[in-house]
Amino acid sequence: MCGIVGFNSKNSLVLNSMLQSIKHRGPDDSGVYEEDSFSLGHVRLSILDLSSNAHQPMEFDNLVMVYNGEVYNFKEIKEELEECGYSFVSNSDSEVVLKAYHKWGIKAIDQFRGMFAVAIFDKVKKTVTLIRDRVGVKPLYYFFDGKDFVFASELKPIMKYKNDLTISKDALYEFFQFGYISSNLSIFENCYKLPAGHYATFNIQDLTLDLQQYWSIVPFFQKPKFKKSEDELVDELEKLLIESFRYRMVADVPVGVFLSGGIDSSLVAAILQKHFGNIHTFTIGFKEAKYNEATYAKEVAKHLGTIHTENFLSSNQAKEILNRFVDIYDEPFGDSSGIPTTLVSSIAKDAGVKVVLSADGGDEIFCGYERYWYSYNIGKKIFMMPKILRKSLLYFMDIIGVDNASKIVKIKNFEHKYNQLAEMLKDDSWKNIYEKLIHNSKNYEIKELLGIVKDIKEDGFDIGAKEHPMQGMMLWDYRRYMTDDILTKVDRATMSVSIEGREPLLDHKIAEFMAQVPFELKYKDGTSKYLLRKVLERYIPEKLIDRPKMGFGIPMFEWFGGDLKELFEKNFTDEMFDKHHLFNKQYIQKEYQKLNINKALNINKLWFILVFQLWYKKYMDN
Template sequence: MSFWPARRARAASVSGRRSPESAPRARWSWRCAIPAPRSSPWTCRSPWTTCGPGSVPWRRSTRPTRTSCRSGSARSTWFTAPACWRRRARRLLTPSRCGDGRQLGGTTVCGIAGLIWCGGGAPPVELLLRMADVQRHRGPDGEGFALLSLDPCGSTSFSRNAPPPAVPQPVGGFAFRRLAILDLTDAAAQPMSNEDGSVWLVFNGEVYNYIELRAELEARGCRFRSTGDTEVVLRAYETWGMDCFSRFNGMWGIGLWDARQGALILCRDRFGVKPLHYHFDGTRLVFASEIKAVLEAPWARREPDDTAIADYLVHRRVNCSEHTFFRGIWSLPAGHFLRLEPGSASAQPRVAKWWEIRDHLEQPPGDEGACIERFRELFRDAVRVRLRSDVPIGTALSGGLDSSSVVCTARPLLRRGNQKAFSACYEGFELDEKRYIDLVVEHTGVESHITRPTAESLLSDLHRFVWHQEEPVRTTSMYAQFKVFELARRQSTPVTLDGQGADETLAGYPYFFPVHLAGLLASGRLGAWWHEAAAYARNHRRSRLHAWLSSLAGFASHRRMIRLAGRFSHEDDSSWVSPRLRRVAADIAADRQPVLRGRLNERLYEVFAWDGLPALLRYEDRNAMAHAVESRLPFMDWRLVVFLFSLPAPFKIRDGTTKWILRHAMAGTVPPAILARHDKIGFATPEKAWIRSGSTGPIADLIERAIASDPGWWEPHRLSRLWKRFREGQAASVGSLWRVANLVLWHERFSVGFNGGGG
C-alpha cells in the first residue's frame, strides 16, 4: 500500500511554505494524471503532475469500490489514463522517498472542521475558510481543505488561493489547521486521503502508540511514506474499519469521509480529552473542534441552552453531558462515534458508544507489592510514550503530588536541559505552593519558569479568555492555567505534560473520604471503618465526630452531597437563581445506573466521566490551544485508567491518606516532602481578593448589567442583595458572583440571544 496524495494536498499550505511550483517533485505515487490546464496555478513542469486540483487522477481498477469511475455522472470528469501512460508512470514513479530525500511524516494537534449536505449539494467554500480561520490559534503552522464527493474517486483537496475545483456528486468538505509537533514537512498535511481518494481524514490529537501500530500494519503489507501518526490512523481505518479506534492509545477528535460506504464518521477518544462538536439541522451537519467554528454556519443559531445554564448556576457544573451552552450544538460524548450517510435528504446521524470501561476491567495482581510495581510500570510507560516529540517538551508543575510525579518520572527519560517546568505563583497568598515547586526543581534540575497572575491581568485578559473558553468556567483557577500555557509558548515549548486525571482515579479530593468511610460501614468492616475515620480526623485536623458524621454523608449521591453542603455554605446557595432554572436543574441527570463495583470506585467514575473531569479537560484543551500548545496527560492513559478502576478502594485511600498506591510507587522518585502532603489545594487562586478588587471595575459592571437585564436566569432582587452583601464585606458567595459575571460576559461576547424567561 502507498500514500496518496504525493504532492496534491501540498497546495493547501499557508504562506511561508514552498509553493508546488518551487517544491521538489515527488517521485512516488500509484496515480498518474493528465496535464493540468495551462490556466491552472498548479501546473507542473512534468506532465505527470499530482500536485493540485487541476489534475485528473487515474485509479487502479483492482480497488474494491461501489462505483466505477468509468460510468455514471463521473464519466465527464474522471477517466482512466491510457495504458501507455500507466506503464510510463510505473517506471517513473517507483516507490521511494520524496524526491528531495527527506524523511516524511508528522504528528499534529490542530483544529478540524467539516460540513455535510444530506442529499448532496456543493458546500459553500467560504464557510470552510471561515471555520478554519476562527480556529487559527489551534494550528498556526498550516492549513488544508478538501471538497468531498459521493463518487469514490471524486473528492479533492483545494487551496484558498485558487478557484475551488468542481467535483462530481458533491456532498461536503473538510477544513484543517495544523500545529506541527513531530516532522515539520508537508507529508503530514491534512486533509489526508488514501491512494485512490476514497477515504479522507481530518485528525486532531495524538495516537501515542503509532510506532507500534505502524509495525503491525507493515507486517500486514501496508507501506508508509510518513513517520507520524496521521497516516497510521488512516491506514488503521482502512485495515480494521471501526475496530481501529480500540487499538489507539491517545487523545483524538477524528472526522472520516468514506466514499466507499457513502458515510461520514466522527469519533472521539475514550475519555473526551480532545473536543468534537456538531450541529445538525435536519439536512446539514457541521462539526468542528471548537464551537466558535460551528457558529460560523449561518443556520447554527446563537441561542442559550437552558439545561447547561441551569446546571452551571445551580449545580456549578459544566460539560457533564452532551449539552453545550448553545442550544442545538452538541458535544460528541467521550468514547462515542457519529455516523451519517448523506445519500438521501432524510438521512439522520446515528450516535453510538464504541468503548465502555467495564468491558476492559482486569483482575489485579493478588500481591500488594505486585500491584505497586504494575502501577509504576504503567505510569512510566504512559509518560514515556507522551515524550515522543521533535520539539521541546515541558511540564506544568503546581507542586502537588500529581504534577510532581510527572516531572520526576519524565526527568530521566529526557536529555539534560530538555525539560522546562511552568508554574503559577502568587505573592502573599496563603495557598501559594512555591515552596513545593522549588523542592521539585531542586530535586530534578529542571528549568523553572513562573508566571504570576494578578487581578489586573485577569481583568485585562477577561474578554480574550472567555472567547477562547467559549463556554463559562466555574472558577478563576482556569485563568491561572491559561497563563501557564501562555508562558510555555513564550518559552518556545509547544508540548507540555500535565497531571490531569489523577484525582479522579486515585481519590485525590477530600469529598471522597466520606464515600470510602460509608463503603466500609456498608460492608460491615467496622474495625477498618474505625481506623480510617480516626486516621482521617488526625491527618486532616478534624474531630472524630466530624469523621463519623461524614460517614453518613457518604451514603448520599454526589448531587445530594452538594445540596447538603449548600445548607452550610454561602458558596453553594442557589436561592438567587430563577425558579424556572431551578426546576430545570432539578430534572437534570437523575442518578445514573452503576457502572463499576464498589462504592468508592462508582463515585470516582461518576466524577471521572460526568461530574468533574470533563469540565477540566475542556479547560485544559482551550487554555493550551489558545496559545498553540499541546497538553499531554499521562494519567489519562487508558491502560492506567482501567488498571486503577480495577483496584479495590484500599489502594486509593488508606490510613487517612489519598492516592495510596501513587505515593508508594513514587517513593524514591518524588521528594519525600511532596509524598507526605495531605492538603489538596487544586491550582487555587486568590479568587476572593481578585473579585473584591474588581468590585468597582469591569466585574462590577458585568454584575450590574446582570441585575438590570433580567434574562430569566436569576431573580434580580435576590442577586442585588447578594451583590450588596459582598460589597459591604459580609459573607457572600464569591463563586456565585463569578459565575454570573462569566455568564453575562459569555452572553455578550458571543452575541447570544434569549429564548425565553425574562429576556
C-alpha cells in the same frame, strides 16, 4: 495539536471563516476538502513530521480525514500495516490513523493509544464518521437539527455556520449547578459534545445520525479485583506509568511539564527527569500565601534537577486574561483556575516549548480530592439516622423556617447550610448526597435564579458505589468533572497560545488497571492516593510529598473585591439582564449585596453569572 471542522454542504466562504475562528489551534498550516455534499477543514499545529507530507485533509483511496490529537503508539501500528502491504509517505501518526481505518474500519480504534478527535469522510458510502478518544481529552462538538450537520473542535466554527442558535435551558442549569456543562450538552439547542469513548456515523443521503460507544471504564470495575500484594501492585503501576509517560514524550518539538509541587505533577516530572533528563518544568505563584504553590514546586524541581521556570500571577495579569476569557472558552465556563492555567501555558510557550504535559486525572483515578472523604463522612451520619427521625427533623425545620432559626443560631452562612441540610435529609442515595455537596448553587438557589429544576442522570455513580461510596464519587468525577471541566480547561488554555497539552495519567491502560485495584489501596488508613504515593516515594523524599493539596486556584475575593469589582458593576445592570430575560434579577442583586458588605462566601455564584454575562455579550448580543 489541531482544529477540525466540517458540514454537509459546500460553502467556501463559510468554511474559511470557520477555520479562521480556530486558527489558534493550528497556526502552522491549514487545508480544505470540498465537494457538493460535504466540506472538511483543518488547521495544523505541527508536532510530528513537520513537513508538508502530513498536510490535512489527508486522502487515501475513498477516504478523506481531518484529525486532531496524537496516537502515541503509531509506530507499532505502522509496522503492522506495512506487513499488510501498506506504504507510507510521511512519518506522522495522521497517515497511520487514516490507513488503519482503511484496513480495519472502526475496529482500528481498539489499537489507538492516545487522545484524538477524528472525522473521516467516505466518498463512496457518503458517510462521515466522528470519533472521540476514550476519556475525552480532545473536544469534538456537533450540531444536527435533522437537516444541517456541522462539527468542529470548538463552538466558534459552529456559530460561524449557524447564526440562529438558541440557548439550551438544560445546559444553562448545569452551568450554574457545576460551573461547567456536562451530560454531553452544549450551551446551544441541537448542539452536543460527542461523548468520550464514542463514535457517530452521519449518513449524508438519509440525513441520519447513529451514535455508538466503543469503550467504557465500567466493565473494568465489574471484573474481579486483583489478588496481588501491595508491592506487586506498586511495581505494576510504576511500569505502566513509565510506559505511558514515555509514549507522551514522542514529538519532534520541545516538551515541558506543568509542575504544581503536588503528588501528581511531581510524579510526572520525576519519572520523566529520571528516564529522559533535561526536563523543563513550569509553575506559577501568587503573592497571597494561601494560594501559593510555587515554593513547593521549586523544592521538587530543585531535588529533581529540572530546568525550572516560575512566574507570579498578579491581579492585573488576571484581569488581562479575564478580558480574553470568553474568547478562550467559547461557551460559559466557570472554572476560574482557567486563568492561571492560561498564564502557565503562556510561560511555557515563551520558553520555546510546544508540547506540555500536565498531571490531570490523578485525583479521579487514584482518589485524591478531599471532598471524597468529606462527603463520605457526612453521608454516613445522615444514613445512620432512622428515616422516621429524618422526617421528624424536616417537619420541625419546615415549621421553624430558616429566618426564625437564623435568629437563634449564629453560624456563618447559616441560611445556606440550613437549606442544604434540609435537602440532604430527603436524600436516599449516595449520588444525591455527593451532588448536593459539590453543587456550586443548590437546587433551591438555581430554581430562584432560573425558575427551573433538573435531575442529573448518571449511572456511573451506582456502579462505583457497589465497591465503596467514595469509588462512586471518583467515577462520577471521571465521567463528568474531569472531562467537561478539567480537560476542557487545559485544552482551551494550551490551545489559546498554540501549544499542545498532553495528559499522561489518563492513558486508558492506567485507568483499566486502577479499576481492578481494591479500593482500600486507593484510600488506606486515611491516606489518599495511597498506591500512587508508594510509587512517588521511590523518586522523591516523603517530606516533599506530604503537604496540603491546593491546585491552581486563584484569590477570587481579594481580586474581585478590589481591582476586578468593576466588572460586576458593568455587567450586573437591568439593561444587561434584560437582553436575555433568563435570570431573576432580584436574586442576583440580593447575592451581589452580600459581596458589597464583604461576604465572600457567594463569590463563585456571582462569578458564574459574570462569566455568562460576558459570554452573552461576546457571542449573542447582536
